Amino acid sequence: MPFRFTPTRFTEVVIVEPRVFPDERGFFLETYKKSDFAAHGITDVFVQGNFSRSSKGTLRGLHYQKVPKEQGKLVRATGGEIFDVVVDIRKGSPSYGNWLAVTLSSTNQKMLYVPRGFAHGFCVMSEQADVFYMTTEEYAPDYEAGICWNDPDLGIDWPVGDPKLSKRDKNWPRLRAADNNFQYDEMRAQSDT
Numbered sequence: 001m002p003f004r005f006t007p008t009r010f011t012e013v014v015i016v017e018p019r020v021f022p023d024e025r026g027f028f029l030e031t032y033k034k035s036d037f038a039a040h041g042i043t044d045v046f047v048q049g050n051f052s053r054s055s056k057g058t059l060r061g062l063h064y065q066k067v068p069k070e071q072g073k074l075v076r077a078t079g080g081e082i083f084d085v086v087v088d089i090r091k092g093s094p095s096y097g098n099w100l101a102v103t104l105s106s107t108n109q110k111m112l113y114v115p116r117g118f119a120h121g122f123c124v125m126s127e128q129a130d131v132f133y134m135t136t137e138e139y140a141p142d143y144e145a146g147i148c149w150n151d152p153d154l155g156i157d158w159p160v161g162d163p164k165l166s167k168r169d170k171n172w173p174r175l176r177a178a179d180n181n182f183q184y185d186e187m188r189a190q191s192d193t
Contacts, residue, residue, distance in 0.1 A: 002033060003019065005040040009100060017110050018031060046136055050132070053129070054129055056127050057163055059122070059158065062147040062148075063121060063145075063146045065145065066144075070116040070182070071137045073133050073136075074114075075104065076109075076110070076133065077106055079128065082122040082124055083123050083158065084104045085120070086112070089118060090182045093117075117182045119146065147174065148170075149165070149172075151174040153174060
């Protein structure tokens, strides 16, 4: 099996570790295989790929797209290292407003599966980081939303105190005021069918 799937404390969020095949030329690994992912409960179809390059101290997030254009994501750092964060924003969820962080890097080759109903963001720990992620829904600007990175109700322990932010990311509201239409019970019922 070319992947190891490790559930996190949010059972829907999964750390994916590919098997790396090194030799004197470098290495080879698979980044996605539909049958292996489906065998571990990740049956999403990815329809868009995105790539960003960011300098040290850059923070991107916390982003999501609202229903009916919600996105699941498969995130990896192809260069450098990031502190990758997800926040459960499903109203009615037992873990609503809780967050989880995973270090993704070109050294550890870990990926993070972020399902629908979670806000996502990351900050760059290395001098530069290249991040590639696939999404289950195409970018839809009319459904784009976010939460401020330093929402005191979330208490995310970011490893940077004064990050480089886009104008948009500086102005997202706190979770309690966010434009958020995710409902835990509805999402759970959809995944059970």
